Amino acid sequence: MGSLRRRGKRQQGGMKPITLRIRHAKILAETQAALVRAGRERELKRAHDVRVIIRARLRLAFGLPFGMVPVVLSKTALRVRTG
DSSP states (O other): OOOSSOOOOOOGGGOOHHHHHHHHHHHHHHHHHHHHHTTOHHHHHHHHHHHHHHHHHHHHHHTOOTTEEEEEOSSSOEEEEEO
């Protein structure tokens, strides 16, 4: 008989999704810090602002509530993430 406790889904390489998100966030933070040190803070802020505007426009276009974030997979595919 298996355990009644539900285990987290594992992805490639046997890592749990939360571990992948933490690792991804750490890599992004290190990269952003390196860009700031290199004097490219303006470009970094501009890229962030563009991403925010695109998400807001997609949210309006698809009538999504505030808590749902549209995630663009490609020019033709769209996925919605909650939270």
